[in-house]
Amino acid sequence: xxKSISYWSLKNGLEGTGPIEEALLQAxxxxxxxxxxxxxxxxxxxxxxxxxxxxxxxxxxxxHGLAIETLASGMTWGCSPSDLxxxxxxxxxxxxxxALQRAAWLGIKSMLFIPGAVRIPWDPNYKSxxxxxxxxxxxxxxxxxxxxxxQTKVELCVEIVWNGMFYSPxxxxxxxxxxxxxxxxxxxxVGNVMGIEQEPQDWINYLGxxxxxxxxxxxxxxxxxxxxxxxxTVGDVNWPEVMKSLKGxxxxxxxxxxxxxxxxxxxxxxxxxxxxxxxxQRGHLARANERPPMPIKFNCPACNASMSFEDHYVGxxxxxxxxxxxxxxxxxxxxxxxxxxxxxxxxxxxxxxxNDGTTKGTAGSPVSDFLMFRTFVAPTLVRIFxxxxxxxxxxxxxxxxxxxxxxxxxxxxxxGQQIRPDAAPCFITFFGGLLxxxxxxxxxxxxxxxxxxxxxxxxxxxDIHRHLRxxx
Numbered sequence: 265x266x267k268s269i270s271y272w273s274l275k276n277g278l279e280g281t282g283p284i285e286e287a288l289l290q291a292x293x294x295x296x297x298x299x300x301x302x303x304x305x306x307x308x309x310x311x312x313x314x315x316x317x318x319x320x321x322x323x324x325x326x327x328h329g330l331a332i333e334t335l336a337s338g339m340t341w342g343c344s345p346s347d348l349x350x351x352x353x354x355x356x357x358x359x360x361x362x363a364l365q366r367a368a369w370l371g372i373k374s375m376l377f378i379p380g381a382v383r384i385p386w387d388p389n390y391k392s393x394x395x396x397x398x399x400x401x402x403x404x405x406x407x408x409x410x411x412x413x414x415q416t417k418v419e420l421c422v423e424i425v426w427n428g429m430f431y432s433p434x435x436x437x438x439x440x441x442x443x444x445x446x447x448x449x450x451x452x453x454v455g456n457v458m459g460i461e462q463e464p465q466d467w468i469n470y471l472g473x474x475x476x477x478x479x480x481x482x483x484x485x486x487x488x489x490x491x492x493x494x495x496x497t498v499g500d501v502n503w504p505e506v507m508k509s510l511k512g513x514x515x516x517x518x519x520x521x522x523x524x525x526x527x528x529x530x531x532x533x534x535x536x537x538x539x540x541x542x543x544x545q546r547g548h549l550a551r552a553n554e555r556p557p558m559p560i561k562f563n564c565p566a567c568n569a570s571m572s573f574e575d576h577y578v579g580x581x582x583x584x585x586x587x588x589x590x591x592x593x594x595x596x597x598x599x600x601x602x603x604x605x606x607x608x609x610x611x612x613x614x615x616x617x618x619n620d621g622t623t624k625g626t627a628g629s630p631v632s633d634f635l636m637f638r639t640f641v642a643p644t645l646v647r648i649f650x651x652x653x654x655x656x657x658x659x660x661x662x663x664x665x666x667x668x669x670x671x672x673x674x675x676x677x678x679x680g681q682q683i684r685p686d687a688a689p690c691f692i693t694f695f696g697g698l699l700x701x702x703x704x705x706x707x708x709x710x711x712x713x714x715x716x717x718x719x720x721x722x723x724x725x726x727d728i729h730r731h732l733r734x735x736x
Contacts, residue, residue: 368418
């Protein structure tokens with residue numbers, strides 16, 4: 265199998281404006297062996313791109329030693345072959361015919377095609393299409409494109425996607441088989457079927473050789489919307505079973521990771537995750553989410569921020585998430601402390617940021633961290649306050665119990681006074697005080713936790729803001 269990445273996952277790929285050679289170099293720098301190009305109505309690769317340009321793109325792949333075997337078309341989202349407007353349906357067919365020709369010029373073997381949509385979840389302007397009409401027009405589109413696919417020798421691969429169609433492997437299998445063409449198959453996205461409460465390995469086992477290409481995505485089922493898509497191996501996909509099923513049907517082509525939006529940190533994590541997933545097929549690991557053995561901890565030479573990368577990144581260039589300086593992950597022995605597969609862990613003491621997002625100074629000592637508010641003393645003080653308040657509460661309770669047990673009262677047979685316990689008040693004071701102490705300690709604990717949550721939310725918000733600034 266070939267470890268590949270989608271052009272949409274690379275810089276400016278989703279917009280279609282990222283130069284092809286830059287995309288290839290970015291993919292290669294992260295350890296990918298192939299790139300899935302993408303065609304759109306505007307951008308660097310369109311249905312009107314000339315043959316010479318396509319040949320040039322093909323030569324770039326050969327130059328950099330990267331396989332370019334697949335082409336993805338997202339043009340259906342803007343020009344659907346199942347649109348209510350007949351003119352739009354015809355236009356969609358024509359631009360996809362042109363896309364197949366460009367794929368042939370590029371030396372591509374398979375093209376992803378979305379045959380229409382009943383609904384488009386993220387596009388409120390798309391008018392809902394009756395299911396039977398969407399299926400009818402989808403069939404007409406594939407019937408029109410299948411001869412072109414055969415002529416250009418490019419497989420037309422219908423993707424299972426969130427378009428309100430094909431809710432079972434039986435349905436999509438029947439649809440594909442009806443064309444009786446070896447040039448029409450399925451582009452199976454592992455993560456997409458998770459959102460409809462089904463298991464991807466079951467689809468793979470049923471569809472078998474109809475599957476021509478694979479997209480790798482992961483999904484968290486408890487979220488149940490587009491936000492459920494997540495880093496590979498941190499969702500609910502059972503990767504050992506998926507790889508077992510792929511091996512069972514004899515699949516040995518590209519595994520294309522499709523991670524959107526593009527982000528260098530996500531690419532680095534995805535590269536490691538795909539390696540882990542592919543190793544399952546070779547039987548090297550029992551689970552895809554096993555932890556890597558060693559983190560490499562070091563300081564950024566530009567801003568001195570402490571950070572940690574998994575040892576898989578040794579020798580790779582990346583950008584410091586704090587100051588954006590280009591850094592190379594060093595080969596450095598460190599303590600054997602495992603981290604999760606998808607983490608690229610950063611220090612809890614990031615450098616302070618100016619309003620413009622640059623780092624404020626390069627100091628990294630405890631004193632400078634304190635003065636520059638890289639570290640907070642309040643969380644420590646909150647913990648100290650909790651224990652002091654707890655001790656005070658316990659002492660108050662013990663004082664009340666002591667006063668109830670040993671208080672002055674008339675003693676029988678004596679003319680004076682003696683110290684004696686009074687059972688009823690003592691019982692009430694002891695257990696009532698115990699209830700008060702429990703409520704008191706819980707209240708103090710909750711208040712302290714709420715304060716700590718505020719600091720944690722601040723840190724998470726700061727990290728999110730930093731990632732968004734990095735993308736810009």
